Amino acid sequence: xxxxxxxxxxxxxxxxxxxxxxxxxxxxxxxxxxxxxxxxxxxxxxxxxxxxxxxxxxxxxxxxxxxxxxxxxxxxxxxxxxxxxxxxxxxxxxxxxxxxxxxxxxxxxxxxxxxxxxxxxxxxxxxxxxxxxxxxxxxxxxxxxxxxxxxxxxxxxxxxxxxxxxxxxxxxxxxxxxxxxxxxxxxxxxxxxxxxxxxxxxxxxxxxxxxxxxxxxxxxxxxxxxxxxxxxxxxxxxxxxxxxxxxxxxxxxxxxxxxxxxxxxxxxxxxxxxxxxxxxxxxxxxxxxxxxxxxxxxxxxxxxxxxxxxxxxxxxxxxxxxxxxxxxxxxxxxxxxxxxxxxxx
Numbered sequence: 024x025x026x027x028x029x030x031x032x033x034x035x036x037x038x039x040x041x042x043x044x045x046x047x048x049x050x051x052x053x054x055x056x057x058x059x060x061x062x063x064x065x066x067x068x069x070x071x072x073x074x075x076x077x078x079x080x081x082x083x084x085x086x087x088x089x090x091x092x093x094x095x096x097x098x099x100x101x102x103x104x105x106x107x108x109x110x111x112x113x114x115x116x117x118x119x120x121x122x123x124x125x126x127x128x129x130x131x132x133x134x135x136x137x138x139x140x141x142x143x144x145x146x147x148x149x150x151x152x153x154x155x156x157x158x159x160x161x162x163x164x165x166x167x168x169x170x171x172x173x174x175x176x177x178x179x180x181x182x183x184x185x186x187x188x189x190x191x192x193x194x195x196x197x198x199x200x201x202x203x204x205x206x207x208x209x210x211x212x213x214x215x216x217x218x219x220x221x222x223x224x225x226x227x228x229x230x231x232x233x234x235x236x237x238x239x240x241x242x243x244x245x246x247x248x249x250x251x252x253x254x255x256x257x258x259x260x261x262x263x264x265x266x267x268x269x270x271x272x273x274x275x276x277x278x279x280x281x282x283x284x285x286x287x288x289x290x291x292x293x294x295x296x297x298x299x300x301x302x303x304x305x306x307x308x309x310x311x312x313x314x315x316x317x318x319x320x321x322x323x324x325x326x327x328x329x330x331x332x333x334x335x336x337x338x339x340x341x342x343x344x345x346x347x348x349x350x351x352x353x354x355x356x357x358x359x360x361x362x363x364x365x366x367x368x
Contacts, residue, residue: 031223033205034250037356044343049336053346055093058260060197061237062169063176065147069093069121070332071347072251073240075265076100076125076150079289083110084273088324090118097150097178097263100125104138111143123148123178128164133171140172148176152200154211156182162194169195181242183219185231192237198261199237201228205244207266208291208314222257229258248334255335255347256354270318271327278320285320
């Protein structure tokens with residue numbers, strides 16, 4: 024047993040200090056970025072915000088809406104091949120260029136990915152997703168997928184420490200998914216005691232990734248637009264959202280009415296709800312590590328995206344960053360004990 028005494032920080036523990044700026048308007052800020060990758064020679068250009076590969080968020084409908092806005096969707100892994108064919112054959116390039124096919128580490132999963140990519144080779148991203156990215160089996164699976172799909176862009180995770188980021192990148196990943204337990208419907212930290220404050224995880228993992236030419240995506244923990252700015256300021260290349268994109272027309276989950284108000288179901292992918300739906304129940308050797316909530320219905324996701332992007336542009340004007348890529352160089356975090364005046368919250 025050992026204890027690390029160095030302070031670790033989440034989004035709530037810091038704010039970004041303003042700096043002199045020559046920008047006159049938020050409209051002068053460019054949020055699009057262009058990325059080249061460690062293993063693939065493909066190039067991606069867009070706004071590096073991703074919808075999470077949860078079946079209540081990473082839907083085909085979400086992909087169509089976000090693709091038009093140059094944002095990205097990691098499609099959840101529970102669609103059938105026929106559903107994929109119907110979606111992909113009726114989608115434009117601005118959608119297909121901005122999606123990932125998600126997979127676990129099972130043989131059936133990898134076979135389905137192979138089939139989808141053979142039928143629709145214009146899809147360039149694979150998202151290999153497990154709750155615990157520290158297993159030797161997972162590392163070997165990433166290496167196998169790199170061998171089978173040598174020029175695709177591979178996203179793999181989740182981990183929260185620099186040495187594991189390096190191992191996954193060297194095994195074949197291009198982008199490592201960072202985050203254990205910060206999600207709004209994740210109970211891993213409660214059930215297991217395992218986790219890592221998200222901002223510190225981003226800073227440490229980005230440092231490791233960028234040192235060898237890789238990238239990271241911050242997955243989980245964002246509650247408000249300012250949290251995305253903090254993630255990007257901490258050197259995240261991409262930010263993945265779950266709860267902030269739940270509850271919309273394009274989100275999955277059943278629409279529920281209570282006392283004349285509309286809600287949508289939202290649940291973690293390790294929750295009892297998800298396991299009952301996709302795995303025939305919770306196996307007797309494990310516990311549910313997610314919760315199920317009813318999110319107030321919020322209408323079309325475009326309105327939420329407009330609010331999020333407006334917030335990030337505003338951050339950039341406060342610190343003098345004329346493009347998203349420059350935000351990390353212009354970011355100084357200050358530790359705080361209070362974020363906002365909540366007298367009317």
